[in-house]
Amino acid sequence: MLFPDYRPRRLRKNESFRALIRETHLTPAQLIYPVFVMPGKNKREQISSMPGVYRLSVDQLAKEGKECLKLGINSVILFGLPEKKDPMGSGAHVKDGIIQRAIRELKNRVPELLVFTDVCLCEYTSHGHCGIILENQVDNDATLDVLARTAVSHAAAGADMVAPSDMMDGRVGEIRAALDENNFDTIPIMSYAVKYASAFYGPFRDAADCAPQEGDRRGYQMDPANALEAIREATLDVEEGADILMVKPAVAYLDIISRLRDEFDLPIAAYHVSGEYAMIKAAAANGWIDEERVMAETLLSIRRAGAEIILTYFAKDMARLLQD
Ligand code: PBG
Numbered sequence: 001m002l003f004p005d006y007r008p009r010r011l012r013k014n015e016s017f018r019a020l021i022r023e024t025h026l027t028p029a030q031l032i033y034p035v036f037v038m039p040g041k042n043k044r045e046q047i048s049s050m051p052g053v054y055r056l057s058v059d060q061l062a063k064e065g066k067e068c069l070k071l072g073i074n075s076v077i078l079f080g081l082p083e084k085k086d087p088m089g090s091g092a093h094v095k096d097g098i099i100q101r102a103i104r105e106l107k108n109r110v111p112e113l114l115v116f117t118d119v120c121l122c123e124y125t126s127h128g129h130c131g132i133i134l135e136n137q138v139d140n141d142a143t144l145d146v147l148a149r150t151a152v153s154h155a156a157a158g159a160d161m162v163a164p165s166d167m168m169d170g171r172v173g174e175i176r177a178a179l180d181e182n183n184f185d186t187i188p189i190m191s192y193a194v195k196y197a198s199a200f201y202g203p204f205r206d207a208a209d210c211a212p213q214e215g216d217r218r219g220y221q222m223d224p225a226n227a228l229e230a231i232r233e234a235t236l237d238v239e240e241g242a243d244i245l246m247v248k249p250a251v252a253y254l255d256i257i258s259r260l261r262d263e264f265d266l267p268i269a270a271y272h273v274s275g276e277y278a279m280i281k282a283a284a285a286n287g288w289i290d291e292e293r294v295m296a297e298t299l300l301s302i303r304r305a306g307a308e309i310i311l312t313y314f315a316k317d318m319a320r321l322l323q324d
Contacts, residue, residue, distance in 0.1 A: 023304070024300055024303050024304045025303070026296075026299055026300055026303050026318070026322070027072070027322065028071055028072030028073045028074075028315070028318070028319035028322060029072060029073070029074055030303070030308060030309055030310060031073050031075075031299075031309075031310055031311075031312060031315040031318060031319065032073075032075045032076065032077050032116065032269070032309060032310070032311040032312075032315065033068055033073050033075070033076045033077070033311075033312075033313075033315035033316060034076070034077050034078075034079060034311060034312075034313060035056065035061070035064060035076045035077070035078055035079070036053070036054070036055040036056065036079050036080075036081065036207055036208060037055070037056060037057070037058060037061065037078055037079065037080050037081065037098050037099065037102040038055040038056065038057055038081045038098070039057065039081065039082075039083045039098060040057045041057055041059055042057060042059060042060070043055065043056065043057035043060065044056055044057075044060055047203065047206065047207040048206070049202070049203035049206050049207070049274070049278050050203045050204075050206075050207060050274055050277060050278055050281070050313060051281050051285070052281070052313070052317070053207065053277075053313050055081065055207065058098070058101050058102050058105050059105075061102055061105050061106050061109075062105065062106065062109035062110055064076075065106050065109070065110035065113045066110055067316065068113065068315070068316065069110065069112060069113055071315075071316055071319035071320060071323065072319055072322075072323075073315050073316065073319050074112075074113065074114050075113070075114035075115075075116055075160075076106070076113060076114070076115060076116065077116040077117065077118055077163060077311060078099055078102050078103065078115065078116070078117050078118065079099075079118050079123065079207075079208050080097065080098040080099040080102065080123055080124075080208075081098065081123060081208060081209055082097060082098050082123065082124050083098070085123075085124055085125060085126040086124075086125070086126055087125060087126050087127060087132075087133065088125070088132060088146065089121035089122075089124035089125040089132070089146060090124070090146075091124040092119075092120075092121055092123075092124040092146065092150040092153075093146065093149040093150040093152075093153040094153070095153065095156075095157075097153070099117055099154060099157075100153055100154065100156075100157040101157075103115050103117065103154060103157040103158050103159050104157050104158060107157075107158035114160040114161065115158065115159055115160050116159065116160060116161045116162070116163055116190065117151075117154040117159045117161075117162050117163065118163050118165050119147055119150050119151045119154065119162050119163060119164040119165065119166070119175065120147075120164065120165045120166045121143065121146060121147070121150075121166060122166075122208075122210040122212070123208050123209070123210045126213075127212065127213050127214065128210050128211055128212040128213050129212050129215075129217070130143075130165075130166040130167065130168070130217065130220060131143035131146075131166060131168055131220070132146060137219075138219060138220060140168050140169050140170070140220075141170075143166065143168045143171075144168060144170060144171055144174040145174070147164060147166060147168065147171050147174065147175060148171075148174045148175050148177070148178035149178070151164065151175045151178060151179060151189075152178050152179060152182050152184065155179055155182070155184040155187045156182070156184075159187070160187070161187060161188045161189070161190055161243075161244075162175065162179075162187065162188075162189055162190070163189070163190040163191070163192060163246070164189065164191055164192060165192040165195060165248075166192075166220070167192070167195050167217075167220040167221050167222070168220065169236075170240070172189055172191050172236075172237045172240035172241060172242050173239075173240035173241060175189060176189060176240060176241035188243035188244065189241065189242050189243050189244075190242070190243065190244035190245075190246055190269060191237040191242035191244070191245060191246060192246045192248055192271070193230075193233050193234045193236075193237040193242060193245040193246055193247070193260075194222065194230040194233050194234060194245070194246070194247045194248070194253075194256055194260065195221050195222060195246075195248045196221060196222045196223070196224045196248065196249065196253065197216065197217050197218045197221035197222060197223065197224065198221070198224065198248075198249050198252070198273070198275075199275065200249045200252065200273045200274070200275030200276055201249075201273055201274060201275060202274065202275050202278075203274035203275055203277070203278045204273065204274035204275075207274065224252070227255065227256060227259060230247070230256045230259065230260065231259065231260075231263055234260055234263070234264060238264060238266060242266065243266065243267075244266060244267045244268070244269050244309065245260055245264060245266050245267070245268055245269070246268075246269040246270065246271060246311075247260060247268065247269070247270050247271070247307070248270070248271035248273060249271060249272070249273040249275070249276055250270040250271060250272045250273070250276065250302045250307070250310070251272065251276050251298060251301070251302070252276075253270075254301060254302065254305040255305075257270050257302065257305040257306050257307050258305045258306045260306070261305070261306025261307070262306070267308045267309060268306055268307045268308055268309070269307060269308070269309035269310070269311060270302045270305075270307035270309070270310055270311070271310075271311040271312075272298070272299065272302060272310055272311065272312040272313070272314070274313065276298070277312070277313040277314060280294050280295060280298065280314075292317075292321055295314050295317060295318060295321075296318065296321060299312060299314065299318055
């Protein structure tokens with residue numbers, strides 16, 4: 001049926017009609033809020049390239065967690081700034097590491113909140129790479145054991161899910177096996193299955209102080225030109241036991257989210273990363289765009305592309321908007 005017999009505008013007449021035929025919905029329960037944890041007491045430092053996002057000391061976490069729950073956000077993902085870094089990234093898996101303390105604090109004080117952790121070494125290595133360096137290379141297999149120990153230490157501290165973001169080959173299988181051996185077979189893995197070597201991580205590297213001292217991450221993160229490789233990476237992670245597949249960044253990779261949604265039956269998560277957040281904040285601060293509307297439209301587009309779950313620094317702002 002064509003115009004004038006068919007008129008799409010009939011169903012756009014007012015908000016009730018629009019709500020009736022709306023295809024995509026966004027709820028706070030679908031959002032994961034990233035939280036940066038720093039040493040010290042009573043610390044709340046704003047990250048200059050990410051207005052509205054703070055590094056918090058452990059004692060500040062419960063307040064933040066309760067605020068999330070109140071807004072309907074049930075989950076956070078933690079990133080840590082350790083006291084000390086070393087070439088082996090050993091701060092990542094010590095019992096009293098920054099993340100292990102943060103998990104215990106949140107699970108003690110806000111038990112209903114789901115606490116997820118990023119499993120990677122870049123915040124803990126003195127060289128800033130996501131793995132162990134041997135003979136001037138980020139050595140894949142030497143890194144696997146450290147990642148597995150890190151994941152187990154997070155689970156032992158009470159983490160509800162671990163999310164490996166290092167992009168070493170075989171890490172999901174290694175982490176799954178280590179969790180199972182240590183009686184953590186009920187702890188799921190959200191794999192950063194498709195993580196691109198992206199310039200959109202810039203502000204995060206300031207926030208978490210984890211830029212590589214030398215070189216870049218293109219030897220382990222994916223080439224932005226590749227889509228078929230995303231299917232291969234995701235297939236491997238499914239075989240190795242991933243429970244949720246993540247695509248990162250989100251907006252420049254909506255096609256990848258959509259491809260994964262079609263090809264796999266696991267839940268898909270997308271990480272709306274620091275640079276994507278910072279661009280919206282910067283344009284809004286200049287009065288060039290309407291921050292709330294651009295935020296809502298952007299997060300909706302990620303859902304529409306096929307992600308059930310969104311990790312975003314806008315989680316609290318979006319939840320507040322949904323509440324009004
Ligand atoms: C750790 C990690 C990074 C991000 C999440 N986990 C940085 C990186 O890979 O360089 C980026 C998140 C963001 O930009 O918001 N490997």
